[in-house]
Amino acid sequence: MTASTAEQTSSSGSKGSEPPVPEGAITVTVKIRRFNTEFDDEPRWDSFEIPALPSDRVLNLLHYVKWYLDGTLTFRRSCAHGICGSDAMRINGVNRLACKVLLKDLLSAGGKPTTITIEPIKGLPVHKDLLVDMEPFFEAFRAVQPYLINYSPEPTRERLQSAADRERFDDTTKCILCACCTTSCPVYWTDGSYFGPAAIVNAHRFIFDSRDEGAEERLDILSDKEGVWRCRTTFNCTDACPRGIQVTKAIQEVKRALLFKRV
Structure with missing residues (x-):
């Protein structure tokens, strides 16, 4: 999926068939700040339970939500290797690239499952969800x-x-x-x-x-x-x-x- 695809294919809310849970996966709660300028008066928080490996990146979690749980989720990404800078967002309150942050670095002490909050970067108008006007x-x-x-x-x-x-x-x-x-x-x-x-x-x-x-x-x-x-x-x-x-x-x-x- 290209960056433009991630931005434009947000009209379908249908779920795909979820893949098998990989061995060693843990269940992570991901809270995403959602906002649709066409329908919402105020932003809201949606939570998703996602099976993930500690080696997964936050971008993998967003892909899981979009591909299998809620196709309306909108965010920007391109190379997914920390070079293009497209997927900047606030992860647990800190600006980061979603493709560079590993789940294992966000887990609580002892590697226990935790809640990850994801918001759009601040100071720029929000088009939809995590997609801002650059x-x-x-x-x-x-x-x-x-x-x-x-x-x-x-x-x-x-x-x-x-x-x-x-x-x-x-x-x-x-x-x-x-x-x-x-x-x-x-x-x-x-x-x-x-x-x-x-x-x-x-x-x-x-x-x-x-x-x-x-x-x-x-x-x-x-x-x-x-x-x-x-x-x-x-x-x-x-x-x-x-x-x-x-x-x-x-x-x-x-x-x-x-x-x-x-x-």
Whole structure:
């Protein structure tokens, strides 16, 4: 099933034939926050009892619900390998990628069955269930000019860069635009005009690129009242990043570049 399929095939509530329970499976209660803008006035919680192995991922549990228990469940996913960033959601209150979180890491002490809560990421409009509107997030991303800017004549060959210069921004090249960091930020929840951590991370990637000549333009953008100065350094973003990017550090480096006007 592709991401688009998961979004669009949500009209049928029919159940499929459940597969045999695998040996060693435990029964897990999964509580999912549901909301259908066409029919619901308020969100609700639906609970499902699912047989699962400790090695299963949370994404496997969602697939089980959709394929065998309730075909109307809607969520977004694509590669299912932690690369595309499509399946970001709040799992037990923490932003994570459903394809990277293993059931065994959510079990209570002694590996006993537990209740897993799954909600959409916060701060973005909910289309349905776990599917949010990512456009405000990508609008902020586009606003910081996340591409190479160079006004010099194009070289006949590639623009050379030393290993040390490349290492300067290596960490922020890892962003997969999952929005885990941005939607974990309390400032972003309460102020929708804040650029958010992911946009700043992607600006950082080019501000400190020795081949780029657009740093001043981006710094001017980020010095706006809704730019880096809105960050309150709570470290939520760093904790939420599934790629291990030092998001808070990158934001502080952009602040420092603005203060000292050098990059």
